[in-house]
Amino acid sequence: MGKCEQCIIREFNSLKSLTKQELTRISGCKVSKTIKKGEVLFKEGEHINGVYCIRDGICKVSKMSDNGRDQIINLIKKGDIIGERSLVNNEASNLKAIAVNDVQVCFIPKEEILNGLQNNIDFSMDMLKSMANSLKNADNVIVDMAQKTVKQRLAATLLFLHNKFKSNEDGYLDILLTREDIANIIGTATESAIRLLSEFNKKGYIKLKGKQVVVTNPTELQQIAQGF
């Protein structure tokens, strides 16, 4: 496999602050994996003992609720790192990660990351910033979940997907989620999500081409998401 020192992906995450030396060390012990669509990267309760750096593809990160439904907490893609949290507080993962499409990841053992955190201030500051940002984001999600209607949340989610995953100028996404996935992001029943998607489609805010969802009127969706 390639060498971390030459990997562009790390520019997108905290690993960019590591030194050449550190990267070389990591390069020597990292493990590259391919996870096929639908397969599990790690599951709840598992001890990950390291972090995953996503080189390509998309994973849905979810957590099982008491009522037995999977709530999707996050979608991670190329350049994202996952597993730092369990690593830092030395606990088993409380989340599950499943490949939405074929995914290539590099696994970096715990010791290497801890070593970096202990000896490289820039790296640990980057990690802190990244977590601080995730926390801010989580707060926003909590407020939305608590206060917004399902319709508002769907509009917000479509915009989120549009902004994070749109590939080319025609607005198609790099990601293909099932209706159930979308419902599990919003936190609603699949049928409710479907009905609202159909409504948005009729009104021309989005286009449904098979399973593809294309946002055609972001402005209007923004309005809806904010409650108008």
Added chain:
Amino acid sequence: MGKCEQCIIREFNSLKSLTKQELTRISGCKVSKTIKKGEVLFKEGEHINGVYCIRDGICKVSKMSDNGRDQIINLIKKGDIIGERSLVNNEASNLKAIAVNDVQVCFIPKEEILNGLQNNIDFSMDMLKSMANSLKNADNVIVDMAQKTVKQRLAATLLFLHNKFKSNEDGYLDILLTREDIANIIGTATESAIRLLSEFNKKGYIKLKGKQVVVTNPTELQQIAQGF
């Protein structure tokens, strides 16, 4: 005011990892404040330029949603620190903090904390752990908000308050929240919260003595929170 080196409060948070020297420096430039019940510690959009260490009392930390309702994100008490996030990523606060009862805080300037993060690995690791923990917590809240009914969330919230704020053996809380506050934690209308509180009261899971809410049957509330 007292000296940080001798302050017991810091044992409850990341500041415990600071050296005697660092604490002495901080002691010299910290500012102690008293915030009266209902007053604002800081508000959304404000540049805090430091962190607050709660010495006594309770603050509700909230965020305004698009529809104009305040969502309470967190309740912080003696020993908690707030403001690290905005400090780390150098942004204005996205949250508001209001004193629930009279609160005593120490304000520690940004530079001191940054200095600690730069030079004291133990301190920054503690901060990382603290944030990792908050993130795990936030994930749980997101799942609950997305998947649970208002009744379940109320039961869970009552248990949370019971565990975090119960003072003496008779189950009374150190905290006195209005019905509106409780509703704003759950993310529901005040009337809905009131109705359910009344229902729990009739069934004997809690006791309502004036504004005081006392949990009398945690086991049953646990069952409800999990959906039975």
Added chain:
DNA sequence: CGATTGCTTGACCCCCATCAATCCTCGTGG
């Protein structure tokens, strides 16, 4: 080419947001 999985729509009903009226409680000023 069955069979499984995902998508869609209809029907039903309960939860909960909202509006409204009343009661309670406490702090303030006369």
Added chain:
DNA sequence: CCACGAGGATTGATGGGGGTCAAGCAATCG
């Protein structure tokens, strides 16, 4: 000391949002 006003607590009535069950259809796969 009491009246009174304001904010909080409570209860009722009502309507819509959204969860759930069920049936039919489309698409994908071994």
